Amino acid sequence: MSAYTATVTVRLKHGVLDPEAETTKQALQRLGFELEGLRSADRFEIDLEAESAEVAHERASEMAERLLANPTIHDYDVEVTDR
Amino acid sequence: MTVSIIRFGGSNCDRDAERALEYLDIDAEIVWHEDGLPEETTGIVLPGGFSYGDYLRAGAMAARSPIMAEVREAAADGTPVLGVCNGAQVGCESGxxxxxxxxxxxxxFQCEHVYLRVERDDTPWTAHYEEGDVIEVPxxxxxxxxxxxxDRLEELEADDRILFRYCDVEGETGPESNPNGSKHDVAGVVGKRKTVAVLMPHPERATLPDVGPTDGQEILRGLESAGGT
Structure with missing residues (x-):
């Protein structure tokens, strides 16, 4: 068994309205920053022990499928690093 | 018959639902989610509130609590299930x-009265209304x-699974009468069976005559339906 950190990033699917990101963008513009767009995402860092990086990836992906993301509105990706 | 109102940590419209059902002479009891679904359950309310503090996403945690497997089973057997507000979020999160x-x-956060257009009248929730009727619910x-x-929305519309849309007092839909930006003004939908429905507006807050409009009464009466359709 090896120790890994699986980072799951959950973001809204392309085209799904993100009012929080829009509000944040406007707040930055009010501060005088120039920007064209802003997207936000949730990031989960999961420490786990697994036989291999592949197994860790699989387990974290299942966590994303079953709870962390809502497939109706979200896409997600998983990155595994040694810990 | 007994309607089970499922209370999760953070539910806060469970007592409103109980009181509204009591007013309608519908036997109901609040059930703590960890206690499981009582055998005598003939209808289920997933009430409003902020279950699990809306952590992660509204309804995400409650949707994955063990009692929801029992709720899904009962729903598949034809037991009427009504999800309101946070209960609607739980309903969608749980599939x-x-x-x-x-x-x-x-x-x-928006707290206001809205108008809803009844999109189909052949469900237990809208049986007392006619298609196109406009009702007022907060x-x-x-x-x-x-x-x-x-694509999925098109499918739902083709299958006539939209129950209510936000509209103005005349029943016209549009950006001005859509309070939250819902796609195609959808305020409530039915599940695979029309005995399962979720909606964001609160029928239990439009039931007691001393707190305003009473258009929600007929929606709640859907819980009395025998199911099985």
Missing amino acids: LTPGAFTTNRSAR IAHGEGRYEIDD
Whole structure:
């Protein structure tokens, strides 16, 4: 068994309205920053022990499928690093 | 018959629902989710509130609590299930109903009266209404914008599974009468069976005559339906 950190990033699917990101963008513009767009995402860092990086990836992906993301509105990706 | 109102940590419209059902002479009891679904359950309410503090996403945690497997089973057997507000979010998160309810277009919590157009009258929830009727029911939510991909929405519309749409007092839909940016003005949908319904507006807050409009009464009466259709 090896120790890994699986980072799951959950973001809204392309085209799904993100009012929080829009509000944040406007707040930055009010501060005088120039920007064209802003997207936000949730990031989960999961420490786990697994036989291999592949197994860790699989387990974290299942966590994303079953709870962390809502497939109706979200896409997600998983990155595994040694810990 | 007994309607079970499922209380999760953070539910806060459970007592309103109980009181509204009591007013309608519908036998109901609040059930703590860890106690499981009582055998005598003939109808289920997933009440409003902020279950699990809306952590992760509104309804996400409650949707994955063990009692929801029992609720899904009962729903599949024809037991009427009504999800209101947070209960609607739980219903969609648990797969009882399609789509998702997410952050309002305004990015704010909104508490106001809205008008709804009855989109089909052959469900237990709308049996006392006619298609096209306009009813007044309050909303109180920050995450009530109905989202679903376009193909799926088209399918739902083709299958006549939209129960209510936001509209103006005349029954016209449009951006001005859509409080939260819901796709195609959707305020409520039915599940695979029309005995399962979720909606963001609160029928239990439009039931007692001393607190305003009473258009929600007939929606709640759907819980009395025998089911099985």
